[in-house]
Amino acid sequence: xxxxxxxxxxxxxxxxxxxxxxxxxxxxxGDANATITGILVCHDALESVVTEAVEKNCNLIxxxxxILFSCLKKITGKNYVERAVIKAIxxxxxxxxxxxxxxxxxxxxxxxxxxxxxxxxTKILLPKQDFIYKLTxxxxxxxxxxxxxxxFKAGAGAIGNYYDCSFQSTGIGSFTGNNESNPVIGSxxxxxxxxxxxxxxxxxxxxxxxxxxxxxxxxxxxEVAYEVTKLENxxxxxxxxxxxxxxxxxxxxxxxxxxxxxxxxGGIRHSNFLNKKIKKVxxxxxxxxxxxxxxxxxxxxxxxxxxxxxxxxxQAENSILLADVGHFESERYVKNYIFDYLSKKIPTxxxxxxxxxxxxxxxx
Numbered sequence: 001x002x003x004x005x006x007x008x009x010x011x012x013x014x015x016x017x018x019x020x021x022x023x024x025x026x027x028x029x030g031d032a033n034a035t036i037t038g039i040l041v042c043h044d045a046l047e048s049v050v051t052e053a054v055e056k057n058c059n060l061i062x063x064x065x066x067i068l069f070s071c072l073k074k075i076t077g078k079n080y081v082e083r084a085v086i087k088a089i090x091x092x093x094x095x096x097x098x099x100x101x102x103x104x105x106x107x108x109x110x111x112x113x114x115x116x117x118x119x120x121x122t123k124i125l126l127p128k129q130d131f132i133y134k135l136t137x138x139x140x141x142x143x144x145x146x147x148x149x150x151x152f153k154a155g156a157g158a159i160g161n162y163y164d165c166s167f168q169s170t171g172i173g174s175f176t177g178n179n180e181s182n183p184v185i186g187s188x189x190x191x192x193x194x195x196x197x198x199x200x201x202x203x204x205x206x207x208x209x210x211x212x213x214x215x216x217x218x219x220x221x222x223e224v225a226y227e228v229t230k231l232e233n234x235x236x237x238x239x240x241x242x243x244x245x246x247x248x249x250x251x252x253x254x255x256x257x258x259x260x261x262x263x264x265x266g267g268i269r270h271s272n273f274l275n276k277k278i279k280k281v282x283x284x285x286x287x288x289x290x291x292x293x294x295x296x297x298x299x300x301x302x303x304x305x306x307x308x309x310x311x312x313x314x315q316a317e318n319s320i321l322l323a324d325v326g327h328f329e330s331e332r333y334v335k336n337y338i339f340d341y342l343s344k345k346i347p348t349x350x351x352x353x354x355x356x357x358x359x360x361x362x363x364x
Contacts, residue, residue, distance in 0.1 A: 001349065003060060003094055004032040006039075009345050010062065013338070014101035014108065017206030018128075018238055023100040024066045029085060030094025036060045041339045042354035043328065045095050046080060049356050050087040056352050059093050062342070064334050066097035098338065103240055104128060109285040110242040112333050113304070116262050117281065118246065125241030125282055126294050127234035135211060136200050137226040138173055139219055140185065144197035147218050154214035156201040160237060167200045173225075184220045202231065241284035241291045241305075243298050249277035252302070252321055259304060265329040266363025269308065271316035278302050278321070285330040289315075296320050306330045328359035 007027065019025045038058035042049045045063040053061050067084050077083045088095055102108040106124070114122045135156060139147045148166060151157065157165040173196035177183040186192030203211050208228065216224055250258070255278040256268050281302055282295035288305030289312040295303040302321040306329070316322045339353045 001036050001346075002032070003027070003030065003034050003036050006036060006060070006346075007032065007096075009342070010096060010098065012345075013341050014098035014105055015206075016101050017204070018104040019099065019101040020104070024069050025097050025099050025101045028066055028068045028095045028097055029088045030060070030092075030096075034059065034092070034094060036094075036349075038350035038352065039342060040352050040354055041335050041342065042356065042358065043331070043335045044358035045084055045088075045097070046356070046358055047084045047087055049354055049358065050084055050091065050093060052354055052356055053093050054087075054091050058350070058352055059091075061088070061093060061095045062338060063095060063097050064099060064102070064331065064338070066099055067095060068097075100240075102334065102338075103285065104238050106237045108337075109331060109334055110240070110283055112337050113263075113283045113285050113330060114242050114244050114281075116333055117259065117283070117304070119242075119244030119281055119283075120247060122242050122244035124236060124239040125243045125284065125291055125298065127236050127239040129232075129234060130230060131205055131235045131238060132202055132231045132233045133205050133208060134200060134202050134229045134231055135215070135226060136198065136229070137215060137219070137224065138196045138198050139221070141170060141195045141197045143220045144168065144199055147215065148199055148201075150214040150218035151199075151201050151211060154203075154210045155207045156203040156211050156214075158204075159202060165201070169198045171196060171198060177222075182222050184222065202233075204235070205230075241282060241288065241294070243280065243282045243295070243300055245280050246278065249279040252276070252278055255281075255302065256323060259323065259325060263325050263329040263332050265326045267326075269313075269324040271313045271320075271322040272318065274318060274321060276301065283330075285334070286327055288330075292316075292320070292322065304330070326359075326361060328361065 016026045039060045040053040040058035042063050044065045045061045045067040075082050152164050159165045174193045176191045177188050252273050278301045280300050282300035284291045284305040287307035292315045304323050306327040308324040342351050
């Protein structure tokens with residue numbers, strides 16, 4: 001199987017379009033035309049993991065964190081990033097990272113953590129902004145349904161649990177074609193009025209080129225009138241973090257002990273206890289200080305996340321319990337999820353779960 005045949009499967013699990021702008025996801029090292037002999041799934045594609053891939057005859061590493069994050073101006077082997085890349089290139093091993101593409105997915109990193117903690121009624125904590133666009137176009141009423149169907153097929157009109165969503169209104173369109181025109185309706189230099197349908201559909205921004213191609217390919221007019229507008233609406237099914245509920249409320253100390261056991265951390269740094277029960281729980285795998293305000297606004301009793309700094313804990317302000325469980329620990333189950341997902345999608349293919357410990361943080 002060629003790598004380019006596997007990429008759509010990885011895209012389905014963690015769409016690169018969902019990734020944050022600062023991130024570096026997708027194929028980082030390797031040739032998409034290469035034939036893949038085996039896949040090694042890991043958290044971080046370190047040099048030791050590349051060695052493991054060589055030993056296990058895997059020439060594709062699917063990792064969570066991108067080994068290439070910042071710009072490389074030289075590749076001399078002077079640091080752990082360069083050494084990993086050099087070894088991968090020398091051994092013809094491709095590296096594919098999913099990171100915030102999976103972070104932002106409704107079934108991704110934060111849903112995995114919610115499931116591990118037994119949370120129910122989960123929703124996105126920070127729905128993605130600037131991701132929904134609207135297309136408005138005008139077509140002869142006789143052709144409007146054809147255009148509408150083509151736009152739906154291209155991915156327009158999907159809203160939450162619904163699809164084929166649109167709004168239509170009818171009116172009178174007018175035009176006069178010049179000597180260079182080739183009007184489908186009417187004649188050159190003749191003022192023409194046509195009953196038209198105004199068609200409005202929303203779409204996710206990464207689909208814009210596909211949506212417009214469908215419009216142009218299926219619209220009868222020589223010149224297609226349309227406009228694309230960025231909406232302020234949040235995308236409720238894509239975003240960072242999640243918030244859910246425990247089936248039964250529990251004391252703060254008991255919940256922290258429960259979390260410690262579940263994520264297998266050496267310790268939890270937390271803000272002051274509020275002496276109240278824990279019921280509503282917000283989570284954000286990885287660095288999550290930016291989610292404190294959102295967790296408080298949604299009345300979470302606790303935010304479980306990682307990489308909180310000294311001053312971040314002051315933001316609790318006696319209204320929420322903040323718990324830093326460790327970066328790797330908050331994402332502990334992610335590589336297992338990736339492994340299980342790929343094993344189900346391509347069950348006859350050699351997929352191996354890395355046994356290399358890549359967490360750089362240790363506890364005493």
